[in-house]
Amino acid sequence: MSGEFGEFHDELRTVARELLGKDGDTEPVGWPGLAGAGWTGLEVAAGYDGAGATFTEVAILLEEVGRAAARTAYPSVAAAGIGALTLLDSDTRRDGLLRATVAGTALPIAVLEGNMVPAAGGETACAGTGGIVPGFRLTQTSEGFELSGSADFVPDAPAATILLIPALDPSGAIRVVVVEPDTAGLRITARPVVDATRALGRVDADAVPLVPESVRPFRSDIDRGLRILFDRAALAVACDSVGIAAAMLDATVEYARVRTQFDRPIGSFQAVKHACADMLVELTIARRLLAEALAVASDASPESSRAVAIAKAYAGEAGVRIAGKAMQLHGGIGYTWESGIHRYLKRATLNRALFGSPADLRREIARDYLRP
Template identity: 65%
Template structure:
């Protein structure tokens, strides 16, 4: 399905590449993204947004991966705004959306990065396949008490608003809107191999909330938590796609100018074959990501399968491409100055974030049992 903004995609990609290129290895300034309108791209007109779709967001996510940029933007748009858009309209929800568009709020949904939805809509641990309990709300008089924990929550240390998926005592699913720093809530940073992103463990010990802080999902929303995980996984696949594209371009450019035995190394057959393999990986990955984006835009019933196919293949492909890029760059590829290590580390983390290839393939295989 073609987006209403399709004619602006090339311009959006060009502007994004230019903006991210200015930051280099430094963190991208959040006000710059706000001024560019990125924070309001997928929000409705009533919140001063552009009312675009996740298809346009995917372009930005790919460019962020291409630049290996340091920014909480992927977590904010993929999980934060994604969760807010699934909720029933309310004063609290609308206020957070407006603040996000204005750049004064950074909402992040508390989704464990080492989880992947299993068949049937349950949330299974990617490493063991076991069922992981969600956060729970217990009503005590006029208040709710929130308890639970989640590991490797992307950009949790940077969030100004935490959106915690939880079930009320009667089983009603929703989102608890929590401010970091409240009594009983802890966000502990967790180190990872990729220095361009931050993760945290979110733990709630009987956090007291008002009834207004628990927001229900809009009626008729099928498996909202599953939708959020699919959205998060697809966002990571877009990032992996950008990483792979950057490494293909960098390697082709390098092999054209690097000479050995009086000729460019790109003229050697072995190097040509290696670059061709990288391009094949990138091409297949792009096709799978595009198919998953189309399925999500159309609300197709098999969107979960399309996302698992894109995430499992693209995650592995990006690691292969980055590893091949490092090898084809020769000795300089192993130096700190080359910057290729940043892409290899980012691809390595992307491969396991929101479900490893094995976990997603297990999910795909389960559909045929």
């Protein structure tokens, strides 16, 4: 993620660490502060008050969020929320939502199920979705549509000011329902998980009446729009896992320098050196796979989705292994609440499962290679 913009990326990373470092472990990162720093508009076009950057720049911020184990809805908004809005045709409401998101007054959440995985049938499972099947259905009525269905473990659903719900219409096409969370018949239930740095929720819709203007198709030039959103969400989680792994490696190396046993720093012992070297190798591979996924156009093509699946599967496992090794190398203090390592291990464990476990993603990769 360096290349010709390496200097800018380094500066972006430094500013992000400073901003995230101002918040404590127990409080969410201030949303107005992120908006004021330009995070919410980084990938949004200049015509909508954004910076017109790419997802590569957003990925740097997502990695820093993971490095800080920060409590923020930014990954959900940047990856899937803004991603969903930009896949819709321009109109007054959509453009207003984009500008409000950049300004920090709107928090759009795309309702993507955290345990969603590509269906075994691939493209045939649901035409035009890249194998991703939404949990919501639209029914035609005399006045418009009704929305029914559910999605569980939706990241940051409880914090949403606007929901973007992918749903199948009666013709079998994917539409995006733009609706307020307090709409009658719509219910959001918090879903506590072991990772206290995250907020997940279940979204249920029971025959929610919708005006036709609330039901939007993807842009005509977009194919497999739902798969694009899934891949962006999975890539954001992979970035978070890489950030976790980097933080745990740095913390472990620093601890090995200052912790002594038998009048020597423990970092001088061969077993500790080898363990830290293994952590570095895994982190380096995860970074390379992530960079390759970011370098491919996010168009839900087989090549793009395969690169995302490989990066997400490897980074998810590497994050858990490196955080677990960090806890072990910190010795007894690593298992205490005060060390804070438990936050990273729990977060890495949730990352491994969100938007496709390594086993699920590897099955999809294998199916892709076995197709004639």
